[in-house]
Amino acid sequence: MHNNNYHKNFKLNGTSFVSEEELILFSKDLPSSVTTFLEDWFNDSAIVNVQTSGSTGTPKRIKLKKEYMVNSAKATSTFFDLPENTTALLCLSTDYIAGKMMLVRALILGWHIDVIEASSNPLQDIDRVYDFCAMVPLQVHHSLGHLHKVKKLIVGGGAVDNNLMENLQSVSTEIFATYGMTETITHIAVKRLNNQSRQGAALKLSNYKTLDTVAISKDSRGCLVIEAPEISDDIIITNDLVEIISNNEFKWLGRADNVINSGGIKLIPEQIEEKLSEIIHQRFFVAGVPDSLLGEKLILIIESEHKEKVIDQLTTLPYLTKFEVPKEVYFIEKFVETKTKKIQRQRTLDLVFNKKK
8 A cells, every 4th residue: 555645634524544544444434335445546556446327228347547536536626616625525325436536536635524324315414514515416305405504516416307406596505517427537517506597487507517628529419529538548429419509518408318209200308308397396207118100109207106187287388399298197106216316217117018018
């Protein structure tokens, strides 16, 4: 081990350390994934093996260079103005990249980080204010009454629906959505979520802005291509449909692999879901299923034990085109999720239709 391969101001749960061994020993009282990661971080290897979450495919292990993880940490510090002695709360699992990078930022930048168990309501028992925290949308939803305990909050690992977005507007915390994936070592772009301006009653949403040293373009499918030499040796070709606004700004439209071709009309589920979230307040998603007439027909799946009359309301939404109105609505008690609480659309669909057979 290389001694003191971390910032002198680094603190974990209020404690400073004189050696890596002491830090690893201390971490044994924390979730085991914290200890495992620290042992990986301080070993002689130049890489860390990281598991992807599996929300858009089978989970896989990829290798990330420690040097690039350090570069990513510094870029976050610069973008959000989070210098040494920043207080941070880690309430995500360190099995995955978002949790691991909170630790890396703290180690490299000299933050004072507190680690708590990853739960759906992480702030409820907290009685202090933190400078910085990262959460998934489900945690933000359950923490609405406690968000004043965090000054700057980043939200990743899933879309923030209109309902949650509305609830965030009056919150004093600076809240940002992040765009990224395991391959980009968490976020390469960020957009502000609250204190947005309005056009009439509707919120005027901001676009994603890239961090420094990130170049963006589109491929022939209209999907985002990322060139970020400080965090990846390879050019990253995504499956995310985007509109490029400028050389450092883009609007995310949805995923290419979710696009539904219904009677020759291409429908982007994420765009339709944004509109539907005005009237549906449980978790839901839309999908395409085979149809003899249309090729694929649009259906709506709602996570609810009660079958509400939604279909009648759908036709009254003024901003839904006739092609965007789901042909059928299905209800299921519980969506299938990844370990990081993202909805597994295909497996949930299989569950719905296996039940019907």
